[in-house]
Amino acid sequence: MTTETVTAWTTRRGAFAQAASMTARSLVSIRNQPAQLVEFVMIPLMILLSVTFFMGGQMMGSWQAFLDYAGPSIIAMGLFFAITATGLGLFGDLKSGVFDRLTAMPVSRFALLAGRVAADMVKHAWSLLIVGGVAFAIGYRADGGVAGVAGAAGVMLLFLFACSWTMVLVGLTAKSEEQIQTWMISLLMPLAYTSTIFVQKDTLPEPVQWWATVNPLTSMADSMRVFLDGGTPGGELLALLGWCAALFAVFVPLSLRAYRRKLTS
Template sequence: MTTATSTAATTWTTTRGPLAQAASMTARSLASIRHQPAQLVDYLMIPMMILLSITFFMGGQMMGSWQAFLDYAGPTLIAMGLFFAIVSTGLGLFADIKTGVFDRLTAMPVSRFALLAGRVAADMIKHLWALLIVGGVAFAIGYRADGGVLGVAGAAAAVMLFLFASSWSMALVGLTAKSEEQIQTWMVSLLMPLAYTSTMFVEIETLPGPVQWWARVNPLTALADTMRVLLAGETPGGEALALLGWCAAILAVFVPLSLRAYRRKLTS
């Protein structure tokens, strides 16, 4: 980044593209970990608590033994916990705007997309860290995947793709919310109903008829089914196409809306 100085003003110019700028914004967001390492715990605690509490306290009641429940729902419980943790993206953007961080950055020739994408990408790295740690705990308490390393890697990639797409919805919430409490309310009113009306930890045949219809079209069901196929070492089919379709649709809707909300925030 260079400057061209005149007697009237200082003009900032750059030859870096949006992706390179997004990488710089990602590094900036991750740098905060050195000063606030406890934020990694925030990303870890929700999926860890969901995995352990539901497995040990509800698993035996639902499937006869907690071990059987862990084999069926352990990985998808982790994914559900990580899905709840995407609220951190909204809270982080809200804090950046509230403290004036973006006001300083927008005085430079930085792509608006790069500012938002950098935050989302940094959160993806934190989600991946939590996925590795909680996945290790699931392995330690007895979970094994028939699909081996490739199956586990494929399931992890599916989770990260869905989290990336879903995080843009929380970016929009963070840019339009009036308070942190409002962002938390979105988690309760939107994320939790989606998770608990999917097949993340229940078999679809056990649900009432009308609920089964919704569970089949629920994007989290597409994620859960894709993960189970990959972890079983099978070749994904319609469930993976449904997951990719949902991710594409979410990105197509929420990326433009987030950029629009950010532009409005700057001019308000």
């Protein structure tokens, strides 16, 4: 008579500690694929330089004036486009079976997804540091000083973290990588180009002004400008925080639900 030994996987680590471990695991891959960091930098850097030098003078008389007004928000727009990397990376992990192996362990489903998002946020912060340095090198200066720059970077990264959960849901439900790219073109780009990232709101036609006002990217751009100018944030920051809370409240549960369905399908 033989006795089979069954190993029960247990852990006392909480969901956030598990998410931190998942973040570290995702970041380790940079050692073998350092091109990941270049990919996160290239989009915002190309957008900053091309729009500033080739369109800035036409919009505001000189590219220097355009850089002072729109430079930081253009960087934010480039990082906003880069959140598609979260959906693509998650789609690739699911396709390769990485998550199948991890779900055999006592790991929180939230931790698996949050760890992936947090790892990409570290890459976004790296990109922000590099592209922000380039903006400074070509002439941008913030009246708000170090505190203003830190505040602007904080609200930008918070907003990107909230928006990244939309790409988690897309990565879990997409049938192909092409669908994820289509998501960026059909939703992210229209949001960016109908906000106040490039222009002041009062220069727009009245019907468009209404949409630009409620656009979440307008709240982000306006909040950043207040911090960078050394002012005290008010309604624009409250609107941004409201958008972040709404994105978390909607897309985190939907992502967890989609992941559970993915495991049982």
